[in-house]
Amino acid sequence: MPLHSINPYTQKRIKTYRPDSAHAIERKLKQADKAFADWSALPVRERIDYFRKVAAHLTDNKQRYGELMTAEMGKTLKEAVSEVEKCALGCGYYIDHAEQFLADEPIRTEARRSFIAYQPLGPVLAIMPWNFPFWQVFRFAIPGLIAGNVGLLKHAANVSGCALAIEEVFTASGLPEGVFQSLLVESKDVEPILKDKRVKAVTLTGSEKAGAAVAATAGSQIKKSVLELGGSDALVVLADADLAKAAETAVQSRMQNAGQSCIAAKRFIVEKSVKKEFTDRVLQHIRDIRQGDPMQDETTMGPVARPDLADEIERQCAESVQQGARLLHGGERNGCNVQPMLLDKVKPGMTAFEEETFGPLAVIIEAKDEQDAIRLANQSNYGLGSALWTQDPDKADRLTRQIQAGSVFVNSLMRSDPRVPFGGINLSGFGRELSEAGIKEFVNIKTVWME
Numbered sequence: 226m227p228l229h230s231i232n233p234y235t236q237k238r239i240k241t242y243r244p245d246s247a248h249a250i251e252r253k254l255k256q257a258d259k260a261f262a263d264w265s266a267l268p269v270r271e272r273i274d275y276f277r278k279v280a281a282h283l284t285d286n287k288q289r290y291g292e293l294m295t296a297e298m299g300k301t302l303k304e305a306v307s308e309v310e311k312c313a314l315g316c317g318y319y320i321d322h323a324e325q326f327l328a329d330e331p332i333r334t335e336a337r338r339s340f341i342a343y344q345p346l347g348p349v350l351a352i353m354p355w356n357f358p359f360w361q362v363f364r365f366a367i368p369g370l371i372a373g374n375v376g377l378l379k380h381a382a383n384v385s386g387c388a389l390a391i392e393e394v395f396t397a398s399g400l401p402e403g404v405f406q407s408l409l410v411e412s413k414d415v416e417p418i419l420k421d422k423r424v425k426a427v428t429l430t431g432s433e434k435a436g437a438a439v440a441a442t443a444g445s446q447i448k449k450s451v452l453e454l455g456g457s458d459a460l461v462v463l464a465d466a467d468l469a470k471a472a473e474t475a476v477q478s479r480m481q482n483a484g485q486s487c488i489a490a491k492r493f494i495v496e497k498s499v500k501k502e503f504t505d506r507v508l509q510h511i512r513d514i515r516q517g518d519p520m521q522d523e524t525t526m527g528p529v530a531r532p533d534l535a536d537e538i539e540r541q542c543a544e545s546v547q548q549g550a551r552l553l554h555g556g557e558r559n560g561c562n563v564q565p566m567l568l569d570k571v572k573p574g575m576t577a578f579e580e581e582t583f584g585p586l587a588v589i590i591e592a593k594d595e596q597d598a599i600r601l602a603n604q605s606n607y608g609l610g611s612a613l614w615t616q617d618p619d620k621a622d623r624l625t626r627q628i629q630a631g632s633v634f635v636n637s638l639m640r641s642d643p644r645v646p647f648g649g650i651n652l653s654g655f656g657r658e659l660s661e662a663g664i665k666e667f668v669n670i671k672t673v674w675m676e
Contacts, residue, residue, distance in 0.1 A: 228382040228409060233299040233528040233561040234519055242385045245409045250418065253406045257348040257375050258423045260403030265345045265373035269324050272371050278398035279367075280316035283309055290359065290390055292520070297384045298355050299527040299561065300482050301519045312363040318643035319664065323371045326661045327668075338675040343668040345373030346449065347425035350418060352439060354431050355381035355530055356485040361430050362391050364641065366405060368664035369428075376405045377424065379415055383531060416442050426450065426667050430487075433652045451656030451666050453487065453648055455581040456609030458630070458639060459602035460490035463595050464498045466614035467636070472506035474638050476587070478612070480514060480565055483529050484538075484585035487653075488610035488632075488639045491582050492571075494590045494601045504553070504569060504589050511554055511565050511587070528561035529584050535563050538584030542566050545577040550588070573604055581607065595624065603629045609649035610639040631657075 230239040245253070264272070283290070291306035300308075330341040349369055353361045358380070366376050380388035388407040395405040408418065412435075419427055419442050426449040429439045436452040443450040460478065462471050478490040495503050519527030529535050535558060545568055546552055555566030565585040571577050577588045592598035602611060611630040615621050625633040631649040632639070641647045646657040656666055 226411065228385045228411070230297050230383060230386050231531075232296050233530050236560055239296055240386060242409050244411060244414070250408060250410065250414075253377065253403075253408060254348070254418075254421055254423050256403035257377055257406060260401055261345070261347050261373075261375045264370075264375055264401060264404050267373075269327050269371065269373075272373065273320050273323055275398060275400050276316045276320055276367065276371060279394060279400075280313040280320070282394055282398050283313040283316070286394075287313075290387075293386055293390055294358050294384075295519050295527070297386055298358060298530040299519055301524055301527050303522070304482060308357060308360050312359050312367075315360075315363055315367050315643045315659075319367050319371050322661070323368065323664060326664050327372060334674070336674050336676055338673075340673050342671040342673055343372070343665060344671055346667050346669060347374060348377055348423055349374045349667050350377045350379065350415075350424050350427045352379045352415060352427065352429040352431065352435070353381065355384045356482060356487075358384040358387035359391065360641075364643070364647070364658050364663070365428050366391075366395075368659070369667050370400075370404060372664050372668050374425075374667050375403060377418070378405070378407045379410055379418070380407065382411065385409055415439070419443060419448070420446055424448070428656075428658075428667075429453070436654055449667065451648075451658065452654035453656075453658060454609075454652060454654040455583075455607060456487045456489075456649060456653050457491050457579075457581050457605050457607045458488055458610045458612070459492045459494050459605070459628070460612040460639075461592075461598045461602050461614065461624075461628070462493065462495040462499065462503055463598065463613075463615040463620070464496045465616050465620075466499070467616060468499060468503050468506060470636070471614040472503055473510055474612075476507055476510040476514075478638055479587040480511070480526055480585055483526055483563070484565075485529060485534070485583055488641070490587075490612055490639060492578065492588055492590055492602075492605075494592050494598050496592050496594060496598060500589065500591050507587065507589070508553055508567060511567055514565050516562060516564070526565065526585065529563055530561070532561055534584060535561050538563060538566075538582060538586050541576045541580060541582050542568065542586055545571060545575045545588070548575045550575055550577060555585070573601070579606075595620070599624060599627050603627075606651055607649065607653045608651040609653035610634070612637070612639050
């Protein structure tokens, strides 16, 4: 079936793409296999040099790529341009550090010489989502390609234009043919590609359902996989927190990208003694959000990306209200434009507590004390990101170790950063992206022992 790109703000079709034929997929797999032999043979320093051009191309074309992102999935143009800039910054990080990360590591043994070598695996299939159409791809592609692998991108259908634009970035930057290719295919056609012997590994960012299916297929073929899945991230606000800053950051975290972020703060868990003040501050920030045309500078929140996603976040809010939650703000909708919502009196067992809410819905959960707050934070099947707000450094150091998640940000906005590992536990997936950990996910960690 055709792949449609539809502007979520106007609901007008941007373009229709014809999926790759079986012949085209086979040709791209052959190209990837052939390209890997030559690309992996290059010294790391030479592969890095290509990424200087990639960073420059991204910077020079950030407005054009940002406008494409905004048109295809609805994020504000400011957010989209910043996303392209972040991709260029990610290149800069690995330009500075990748050679060190991939250098042979001497090990002292009784052998004449022993060391660990880090060598690429081959073509890696990347199955990527629509919510951060450029950054999600580049945070895999930059370290993966610099390590010597080649990339095959299966992007979300509604951002097919972004998929082809990302391929353009690498082609225009002079990377050899076949080092990075986009596959325009439906989700049902992914399994045979993953099973192909030329594909050596897979990375997926998406839902737990998609992750489970891909992990099962990869496991059946004994292929490495990295999964970054959903989250129901807790933002814990203790009684001694800077409430003004905590409330402002909480709303920014929850509502950026129209709430469509795996590491958005989805559950605001607040100590009882400061709950009213925090809630009042959050409510004011939510009322200040300006919705409208995401291409306009004055707009601070655009639409959600598809009508079915708007349906889903409406369902989750309505079910929670039926279960006893109280709607303090929002609930109106026009197409994909969903008014930001705030729920109070949310408790375990309610839909908004138990499920990942992917859209502009924030929830307030009352905690009796700090230990109750940590208990509630950990009462989740997920474990991606989290945040802790307290002005007591000793308390912060102690409690961050009790929170069960892939990351904890203290008095700060939850985010991904090239310098630190990114990933989760439990139903949020396994493996890590970014930093030194990320570049070593898709390499053969080879022991060499010489007598």
